[in-house]
Amino acid sequence: MSSRLSSHVHENQSPDLTKDLKQDGCVQIAIPPRPNEPESMQADPVDYMARAQWLRAVVLGANDGLVSVASLMVGVGAVGQSAKAMLVSGLAGLVAGACSMAIGEFVSVYAQYDIEVAERERRRQDCGSEEEGSLPNPLLAAVASALAFSLGAVLPLLAGGFIRSWGVRVGAVCAVSSLGLAGFGAAGAVLGGANVPNSVLRLLFGGWMAMLVTYGVLRVFGIIFGMHVSSA
Numbered sequence: 001m002s003s004r005l006s007s008h009v010h011e012n013q014s015p016d017l018t019k020d021l022k023q024d025g026c027v028q029i030a031i032p033p034r035p036n037e038p039e040s041m042q043a044d045p046v047d048y049m050a051r052a053q054w055l056r057a058v059v060l061g062a063n064d065g066l067v068s069v070a071s072l073m074v075g076v077g078a079v080g081q082s083a084k085a086m087l088v089s090g091l092a093g094l095v096a097g098a099c100s101m102a103i104g105e106f107v108s109v110y111a112q113y114d115i116e117v118a119e120r121e122r123r124r125q126d127c128g129s130e131e132e133g134s135l136p137n138p139l140l141a142a143v144a145s146a147l148a149f150s151l152g153a154v155l156p157l158l159a160g161g162f163i164r165s166w167g168v169r170v171g172a173v174c175a176v177s178s179l180g181l182a183g184f185g186a187a188g189a190v191l192g193g194a195n196v197p198n199s200v201l202r203l204l205f206g207g208w209m210a211m212l213v214t215y216g217v218l219r220v221f222g223i224i225f226g227m228h229v230s231s232a
Contacts, residue, residue: 059188061101061148063181067207069093070156070177075214077160077170079222086169087161094153098146106142113138155180174211181207 072093076086113136124130159176163169181203189199 058148061145062152062184065149065152066180067210068097069153071210071214073173074211075218078215078218083164090157098149101149102142102146105145106138109136109141110138112136
């Protein structure tokens with residue numbers, strides 16, 4: 001009886017599983033939901049994968065801008081430069097970094113665009129059907145990266161660029177940068193569905209290490225070359 005039941009089940013399933021699976025040499029396999037998978041996982045209304053591209057560009061750009069300019073300003077402050085020099089160095093880092101991020105993101109996303117176009121053309125020739133879905137936009141990604149970098153870079157620039165006292169200036173840059181890193185980490189985790197404390201701690205640790213290393217290296221050079229702190 002069990003053998004007949006098994007045969008009957010296979011007979012009933014075989015037509016459904018093989019029907020319309022092959023078309024012009026292409027095979028389409030439908031994967032059913034796992035029986036033990038929670039209902040919230042089977043029908044998640046938030047598509048986090050769709051957010052991955054722009055979220056990565058925005059969070060990476062903002063974090064890069066903040067850490068780069070903050071580290072640059074702290075490093076300049078370590079060799080005893082004036083408030084004006086610290087401000088100019090931060091502004092130069094903002095402009096140069098935004099341009100670099102835009103160009104890099106444009107080239108990267110354009111390469112991804114070419115790959116997806118070629119892959120769609122190959123599938124169209126093999127399967128005879130057009131694949132739906134939007135293609136990545138290199139120009140939009142470049143603009144988003146430049147704006148995100150500028151948004152992150154402007155925080156330490158405004159925080160310490162106009163303070164005359166050297167100690168207060170460096171402290172303000174570090175404090176505001178830490179708050180910015182925590183905010184960017186929390187926002188990225190919430191939008192991406194990740195763990196908020198882990199994301200915040202990762203960004204804080206990375207930012208602190210970058211500022212500490214930059215300050216330490218430039219401070220050593222300042223001592224070697226006899227530079228001294230000046231509040232001019």
